[in-house]
Amino acid sequence: MSTADASPHTALARAREHCFMAGVDDTGMALCEANVPYGLAKIHHAQAQRDLPPDATFVGAPDATVTRNPRRWQQGFGYGGVYQWSGDMAVLDIKPNACGMSVGALPELPQLEELQARLHELDRAGLALEGVALDNDLTESNHFVDLFELGDRLDDEPLPAPVAQARYVYVMHSSGHEHRGPSPTGPGLYWDQSDTLAAMAEVVHTPWGRLHVLTGDAAQGWHRFYKQVEDFNHRRRETIAKFLFGPHEVLINATHQGLVRSLNQANIGCYTFDQPGALFPLTLSPSLPAFLVRARPNVAEAHWDTLGWSDRAERHDLAARLRNTNLLPHGGGYTYPQLRGIGRVLEDGPDARRFELLPADPGAAPHYVDTPRGLPYDYRGMEVKERMEALDLGRAALRLDLRYVLTA
Template sequence: MKYELRKGYPLKREEFDERMKNAEKYLFSLGVNDPAEEVGRTNALFYLAKIHYIQEKLGYKPQGMFIGAPDFTFQTTPHKFYGSVPEGGKIIWGDGSYDLILGEMEFDFCGMLVGAVKNDPDLEEILDTLYKMKEKNLEIGGRKIGLRNFSQGSHFLNLYEVKNYEVLDLPKVVAVLHTSSDEMRDLLIKFVRERSEETQTPFGESCVLQGDNAREYERLCKYASEFSRRKRKLLFEEIFGSSEIIANHNHYELTGLNEAIIGCNIISKRGEVFVITLSDNLSAYLVKGKMNISPEKIEEIVSSPREIERWVYKKLRKANILPHGGGHKLNEIDSVAKVILYPDGKVIISKCESKTGTSAYVNMKEISRSYRSEGILDRVRSLKLGDHYAALRFIHGIKVDF
């Protein structure tokens, strides 16, 4: 990657190159190696460099690494992209003993539930049920839950027919609820705003939580994680009644004091079931996770495995990672030509072989994009991250809130 430093950038060229080279040593990708991943890698490298810089400043041994899942891509939220927050992977910034959390990740505890639908689903009946739900005061632990759950962003309520369901001993029809927990996200954003220390780095600003504040934030995140799963289950039962829950996982949350997942799934036990949604014909798949990454597969993704530090190798062996979907795909960009660094931000210069000239972006919000459909399941299989369990055929999609 080519970087250009403009006048006033706070690092000299030699130190900048050294820090970026060091960050590259701690970025590992299981992705599909397309232009979207290239943009994602660029942001992830800046975030790792930011983590290392902050840790040095605070007196910690620099420990930061990122493991990109097969759906490794980029953030579309402008301020997160500006802050170099990665997307589609697992971020680690210590051994679990550092009282340190960077608050700009803004966890929303997004995730997906898969539940059995007992009767043949009728789209209009489901819509009527959603409409009536607005009259209810649904609560979890005394906290009222919001009812804007399916219409925003990439969230949805979809229904699928399970192919070969009888052979697989699965229900004929399942519902997939893709929701987050804005109730807890907003509470935690307020916590970060009030308790964090704004820290300037050459790689962007950070909202640093330390000591008791970091521990309290972790405690709140644990509650929010469970709240989000309970919320999805409550919504499912309000719409479809009590039925079997096949899977219910968050894919954007703090998973430890020094660890988080940002747009990927984490396996806690072999055979655990997850859903992966892809864009081609709105298909989806159930996958049984495997504990990963195996030593053989680490050798495939790392050019010099013997040179990996011991703590890094241990984290790779216990990555236990799966994609949650296809991840963003770029429609008009073939590669990143270079990144221009200004004192207060970065500009990505992209090129497209099918057009003359180049384009400049400060974020990816308005860029032409879609979702990947190819290569994701192939990577899951080839890297032995999980086993294909069932294919789901799309029936209905609902992006409606009342």
């Protein structure tokens, strides 16, 4: 029996077996783990309809948590991990947008008041790249510019000279909205913000709701457009940083929400890489230092039994894929200390689910949400770094001590 013909209950159970979590085992991760199988089951259904092996997986990084994008969540996807599937198929509901973080070296620490004046000037005068007006997203949601002084070396491996010689750095988290809808460059990244992309998409109807996909030439063309946007967003971060800080050397510019490695491998809220030893920024809560992290090949099979992966990896022939996932956390991620866990998931219809939340007070009654967006949250802290290192995903190479946060 194919996945497309299996009962929804059986197919969803199979999708749960394709969800591999390496997170910190808190309520943020539990919510992610409860929602992701619905998106995976949709992809499996679409794969089976096309005579492809229904093998879509999610590998959750140490910062795996919810997505606060309501449409992505409703479609059955979480945040902080790598989605991968077989087949020449783009899954638009995952909503890659080439968001990322850049790190630049500064010869001295700028005065906060001077940078705030530059930020206000950016809003007043505007800035353009290749004729495209840039949207200032630096103070929206969880985007930011933080200024750090380089702290202690944390391993014995040599650092690239520009990093070793720096005294201060900034970390910028930014993506922009310039290409989420249609533009002269292409049809847009988000199907729900582009009538052009929505018209291109094939809508797959599954027992858990709709899935928007592109296949064949349309998928390859859209992926080429995505790579153009990814390149644009790299240069966008550098352009804004040069406006704020003047000429300087960019040390790292890495995408944590995109299709970095291929059309059918999406890193959503984490880094993925092909070059072990590369450095990536890890930012936690505003009250903690950040780190430059050295990537290691992962995920190591030595940890699979502890994670509960071994039997499922063998049963579904996924060992080779898991061994080459190569992911790192990009931040702390959201957590919910007011909750002690997740109870049932109530299915009210296609793309209509309610999650039973268990309060930290065992005597309090559960309550129900369809999206976690409105829930009060905290940012995780050092437990994410500790989990990363315990699983040999990467090692902190350098501590960054926060000096201030650039705000409006």
